[in-house]
Amino acid sequence: EDQVTQSPEALRLQEGESSSLNCSYTVSGLRGLFWYRQDPGKGPEFLFTLYSAGEEKEKERLKATLTKKESFLHITAPKPEDSATYLCAVHPADRGSTLGRLYFGRGTQLTVWP
């Protein structure tokens, strides 16, 4: 069973059409939640870290928010160059977890067409 679930699996938006991606997690405590962007043929590129409920981070057209059991990545007025797979990962806080071990979701594949 996945500890991190991302939805939707795929999302197609017209340029300028804002939307949100969801990441929910089942781990009991959180050291950090990370958002990454991955382009075809490339490794994941770090976007944001969120540490506690209520926290928000912004970068250009992207804004990440965190609640107790989920995070949202809001994309405002997207452009075709925002097309990529967006990955969410959590670093659990419970004592049974190996330090540094991240649990990843399967990703949301975003396509923005002109």
Add this chain to the structure above:
Amino acid sequence: ETGVTQTPRHLVMGMTNKKSLKCEQHLGHNAMYWYKQSAKKPLELMFVYNFKEQTENNSVPSRFSPECPNSSHLFLHLHTLQPEDSALYLCASSQNTGDDQPQHFGDGTRLSIL
């Protein structure tokens, strides 16, 4: 340029071959990781090294053998692989495993087993 370089970018090998994947990081980090990325699956952690010491082996088959000679270099030695081992192998690094700083990824080695 992410600061994490992986070579080779592509590798095709037979099931009886022996090959090695290399990862080098120029970020001054102390922790390094190997991940496996297969289609439609979450990134799967394989090994964790912190200050050159292995701190996690995520039940990886012995046909995968990691080596970390120093904090900047990480290798994955491969022998007698199976077709299901075909995947993208990603290396990542972070400041160390005990803090909550993000992991930074290389662009991976695309491995195909004939």
